[in-house]
Amino acid sequence: MTSAETGGTRLDPWLESYAARAHAMRASEIRALFAVASRPEVVSLAGGMPYIGGLPLEELGEMMRRIVVEQGEVALQYGSGQGYEPLREHIVQVMALEGITAHPDDVVVTTGSQQALDLVTKIFIDPGDVIVAEAPSYVGALGVFRAHEADVVHVAMDADGLVPAELERTLARLKAEGRRVKFLYTVPNFHNPGGVTLSLERRPQVLGICERYGVLVLEDNPYGLLGFDSDPLPALRSMSPEGVIYLGSFSKTFAPGFRVGWAVAPHAVREKLVLASESAILCPSHASQLAITAYLDHHDWQGQIKKFREQYRERRDAMVSALEEMIPEASWNVPDGGFYVWLKLPEGLNSKSMLPRAVTARVAYVPGTAFYFDGQGADHIRLSYCYPTPERIREGVRRLAGVVDQELETVRIFGADAGGGGDTVEFPSPDLA
Amino acid sequence: MTSAETGGTRLDPWLESYAARAHAMRASEIRALFAVASRPEVVSLAGGMPYIGGLPLEELGEMMRRIVVEQGEVALQYGSGQGYEPLREHIVQVMALEGITAHPDDVVVTTGSQQALDLVTKIFIDPGDVIVAEAPSYVGALGVFRAHEADVVHVAMDADGLVPAELERTLARLKAEGRRVKFLYTVPNFHNPGGVTLSLERRPQVLGICERYGVLVLEDNPYGLLGFDSDPLPALRSMSPEGVIYLGSFSKTFAPGFRVGWAVAPHAVREKLVLASESAILCPSHASQLAITAYLDHHDWQGQIKKFREQYRERRDAMVSALEEMIPEASWNVPDGGFYVWLKLPEGLNSKSMLPRAVTARVAYVPGTAFYFDGQGADHIRLSYCYPTPERIREGVRRLAGVVDQELETVRIFGADAGGGGDTVEFPSPDLA
Numbered sequence: 113m114t115s116a117e118t119g120g121t122r123l124d125p126w127l128e129s130y131a132a133r134a135h136a137m138r139a140s141e142i143r144a145l146f147a148v149a150s151r152p153e154v155v156s157l158a159g160g161m162p163y164i165g166g167l168p169l170e171e172l173g174e175m176m177r178r179i180v181v182e183q184g185e186v187a188l189q190y191g192s193g194q195g196y197e198p199l200r201e202h203i204v205q206v207m208a209l210e211g212i213t214a215h216p217d218d219v220v221v222t223t224g225s226q227q228a229l230d231l232v233t234k235i236f237i238d239p240g241d242v243i244v245a246e247a248p249s250y251v252g253a254l255g256v257f258r259a260h261e262a263d264v265v266h267v268a269m270d271a272d273g274l275v276p277a278e279l280e281r282t283l284a285r286l287k288a289e290g291r292r293v294k295f296l297y298t299v300p301n302f303h304n305p306g307g308v309t310l311s312l313e314r315r316p317q318v319l320g321i322c323e324r325y326g327v328l329v330l331e332d333n334p335y336g337l338l339g340f341d342s343d344p345l346p347a348l349r350s351m352s353p354e355g356v357i358y359l360g361s362f363s364k365t366f367a368p369g370f371r372v373g374w375a376v377a378p379h380a381v382r383e384k385l386v387l388a389s390e391s392a393i394l395c396p397s398h399a400s401q402l403a404i405t406a407y408l409d410h411h412d413w414q415g416q417i418k419k420f421r422e423q424y425r426e427r428r429d430a431m432v433s434a435l436e437e438m439i440p441e442a443s444w445n446v447p448d449g450g451f452y453v454w455l456k457l458p459e460g461l462n463s464k465s466m467l468p469r470a471v472t473a474r475v476a477y478v479p480g481t482a483f484y485f486d487g488q489g490a491d492h493i494r495l496s497y498c499y500p501t502p503e504r505i506r507e508g509v510r511r512l513a514g515v516v517d518q519e520l521e522t523v524r525i526f527g528a529d530a531g532g533g534g535d536t537v538e539f540p541s542p543d544l545a
Numbered sequence: 546m547t548s549a550e551t552g553g554t555r556l557d558p559w560l561e562s563y564a565a566r567a568h569a570m571r572a573s574e575i576r577a578l579f580a581v582a583s584r585p586e587v588v589s590l591a592g593g594m595p596y597i598g599g600l601p602l603e604e605l606g607e608m609m610r611r612i613v614v615e616q617g618e619v620a621l622q623y624g625s626g627q628g629y630e631p632l633r634e635h636i637v638q639v640m641a642l643e644g645i646t647a648h649p650d651d652v653v654v655t656t657g658s659q660q661a662l663d664l665v666t667k668i669f670i671d672p673g674d675v676i677v678a679e680a681p682s683y684v685g686a687l688g689v690f691r692a693h694e695a696d697v698v699h700v701a702m703d704a705d706g707l708v709p710a711e712l713e714r715t716l717a718r719l720k721a722e723g724r725r726v727k728f729l730y731t732v733p734n735f736h737n738p739g740g741v742t743l744s745l746e747r748r749p750q751v752l753g754i755c756e757r758y759g760v761l762v763l764e765d766n767p768y769g770l771l772g773f774d775s776d777p778l779p780a781l782r783s784m785s786p787e788g789v790i791y792l793g794s795f796s797k798t799f800a801p802g803f804r805v806g807w808a809v810a811p812h813a814v815r816e817k818l819v820l821a822s823e824s825a826i827l828c829p830s831h832a833s834q835l836a837i838t839a840y841l842d843h844h845d846w847q848g849q850i851k852k853f854r855e856q857y858r859e860r861r862d863a864m865v866s867a868l869e870e871m872i873p874e875a876s877w878n879v880p881d882g883g884f885y886v887w888l889k890l891p892e893g894l895n896s897k898s899m900l901p902r903a904v905t906a907r908v909a910y911v912p913g914t915a916f917y918f919d920g921q922g923a924d925h926i927r928l929s930y931c932y933p934t935p936e937r938i939r940e941g942v943r944r945l946a947g948v949v950d951q952e953l954e955t956v957r958i959f960g961a962d963a964g965g966g967g968d969t970v971e972f973p974s975p976d977l978a
Contacts, residue, residue: 124811124812125787125788125811126669126761126813126814127813129727129759130668131667131671132671133667133668134669134821137668137817137820137824139816161622161623164617164618164622165618167617167621169613169614169617170614172617172621173609173610173611173612173613173617174610175613176606176609176610176613177606177609177610178606179606180602180605180606180609181603181606184600184606186802188600188800188801188802188803189594189595190594190796190802191802223656223826223829223830224826226825226826227825227826230824234566234567235563235564235566235567235570236562236564236567237564252824252827255823255824256824259824294562295562326562328559328562354558355558363623367621367622368621368622368623369620369621369622369623369624369830370832371656371827371828371830371833378557378558379557380556380560381557381559384567384570387570387571387572390688391570391685391689391692392659392663392825393656393659393660393663393804394657394659394685395804397656397802397803397804397830398802399803399832400804400832400833
């Protein structure tokens with residue numbers, strides 16, 4: 113019987129052939145919901161898509177024209193696996209804004225910083241190795257860690273980011289258990305999804321603890337330049353060049369459509385990253401790299417970042433004031449930068465089982481369970497204010513408030529919703545990034 | 546003592562932390578040689594860089610300008626992990642030229658077909674699994690297979706490509722040994738580096754053998770439309786939609802700088818490929834995908850391929866006639882398409898140990914050892930005619946002839962060179978692709 117004859121269910125003739133790691137690769141039910149949530153009538157507070165409407169498209173179009181006409185034989189050709197050298201020189205300058213001293217030879221350009229995450233995990237993780245990460249953590253990183261069969265152990269955050277005492281306790285326990293901890297994965301600035309920033313005081317503490325336990329630090333910093341009120345804090349990498357792999361990205365400070373990110377790593381690690389990247393993609397896109405280089409060369413990119421900060425601050429304000437007005441029974445942090453509010457639902461509500469009802473009410477969010485490796489998070493949701501206009505944000509929160517009210521009514525009648533949880537988002541989707 | 550104090554040798558503080566797979570990631574000595582070989586005074590017959598000088602850069606520049614100005618909010622944004630749908634529709638049309646019937650939903654767009662190779666290997670290969678591949682095979686595929694700790698077993702080719710009887714014998718032996726063979730990796734058209742094409746007659750034979758042994762076929766076809774004399778043969782995928790994963794690329798038929806390739810796979814496999822790709826890079830570059838889409842929409846891309854075919858044929862002729870004239874003591878195939886001549890050196894010469902002397906004589910090639918998993922190939926070299934002009938090709942062959950003459954003289958005096966071999970190129974470099 114062929115798959116056509118079975119009508120609907122397609123059998124997988126290669127089911128027995130997959131690698132062990134592939135069995136965990138399943139599309140979660142959340143993905144199907146987000147396919148619905150991408151319809152225009154739904155207000156999506158789910159996605160991490162940056163607002164790029166403010167970019168000067170006429171100027172950028174002319175920039176692309178000139179790149180192809182004047183440098184086409186370079187832009188359209190294969191390039192170096194490590195990345196285009198003039199771009200790596202620029203990246204060194206960008207990182208200097210966060211106190212990092214690096215050489216262009218330390219930089220590896222990647223297809224978005226997501227690829228850098230994948231490469232670092234690939235060269236360090238054997239199945240069963242432990243990665244320590246904040247609770248909660250970026251869904252896309254958890255997807256990569258799961259794909260490489262790592263075990264993730266979460267460490268608590270508070271309003272000042274990762275709690276050093278908790279980190280120390282966790283590393284001590286794992287050491288006593290004989291586990292191999294390969295690295296600490298951390299988003300120190302404007303955390304995704306937590307919204308908090310690791311305080312200046314705690315930065316050397318975290319580094320000191322990791323150094324004592326021989327644990328590498330993987331510093332993922334897509335939002336560092338997007339603070340609303342203050343200059344960026346010094347990067348962890350600026351305090352420990354040999355102990356930290358730093359990941360950066362142009363997706364949030366310029367545009368994600370070029371897929372250009374980077375890693376900066378200690379010398380020997382950098383060499384392996386280049387080899388792993390060549391194996392994965394041969395080389396990053398020259399066309400994209402020359403575009404970013406020309407943008408940094410000829411445009412007021414720091415002025416553009418300032419505009420983004422103002423736009424995102426306005427949207428953050430819209431979301432926070434709408435939440436205060438319409439969902440006062442929930443609690444949340446007020447982020448100083450980045451894209452996300454991490455909201456704790458009123459007692460008894462379940463973020464996972466509420467999602468279909470929210471989508472029916474034409475508002476989408478990401479349930480907190482997506483951001484944990486271990487099924488926690490059913491009491492939280494992530495709300496993004498980066499993409500919708502302030503008016504749409506307000507409308508989205510209004511719809512969400514209606515859903516929350518209905519859920520609370522149901523809880524009053526039938527008791528707390530124990531459903532959901534556990535079934536986390538196995539792999540990142542661009543919708544969720 | 547810090548690494549600076551050791552002067553030169555940098556210690557790797559993370560040496561104990563690497564995954565098992567990373568220990569094989571070492572830069573080969575050949576890479577260092579190619580850094581020298583990229584100097585302009587060296588005629589490189591090594592690289593697989595396509596000739597893109599013939600592209601209409603003014604038109605393409607204007608095309609890029611319009612994409613950014615008119616579709617910037619899409620082109621510069623994140624996209625779907627599976628790829629931009631209008632591009633997937635075009636890809637279906639491109640594949641129809643080789644007899645393939647597919648649906649856009651079967652297509653996964655990747656960062657060059659190299660990424661597709663990586664993703665397929667990732668979802669199928671557990672350490673120690675066997676991949677059967679032609680002898681020789683594409684260096685970049687061998688690098689991916691090694692990175693995923695596969696074992697590669699080579700099967701002989703002749704002038705009509707992979708030899709079915711050898712394939713059957715090999716699969717029977719591996720089955721008897723209890724080995725898990727996951728797939729056959731094959732480049733059926735204008736093989737890299739072999740230059741040969743799998744005959745029409747053999748195609749169903751190869752598929753039948755693989756089906757009997759339950760072995761998936763991975764058909765890698767970057768050169769299929771670049772035949773000099775005839776229309777493309779039907780793809781293996783056209784004869785066995787459920788038994789073949791097909792990989793295609795725009796790098797050789799248009800331009801590699803956008804890094805756009807694709808995979809077409811049976812439905813369930815396709816789903817896992819999308820998840821694996823999202824984990825690796827979130828999504829392929831929208832800017833690149835819209836560029837390819839506009840190119841296919843508005844340009845005479847088939848006319849451009851015809852021009853490429855004529856240019857490459859002229860270069861092939863230049864190389865073959867120079868070889869006949871200047872290195873008659875070697876033997877080689879005359880390829881009907883693609884980029885490569887696979888040359889057998891005169892008795893007693895070693896392609897690996899000859900390379901430094903060739904680079905000194907300002908000509909570069911890739912030693913045959915790069916194309917085997919098991920140290921074979923010291924008696925062969927791969928010569929590329931895709932990038933240099935006919936005049937430069939002739940000059941390169943002249944220099945190579947001088948080196949071969951010197952080597953033969955040395956062999957006459959001191960006996961055959963037993964050096965080299967074994968130390969294969971661990972990872973693909975864009976220079977070698």
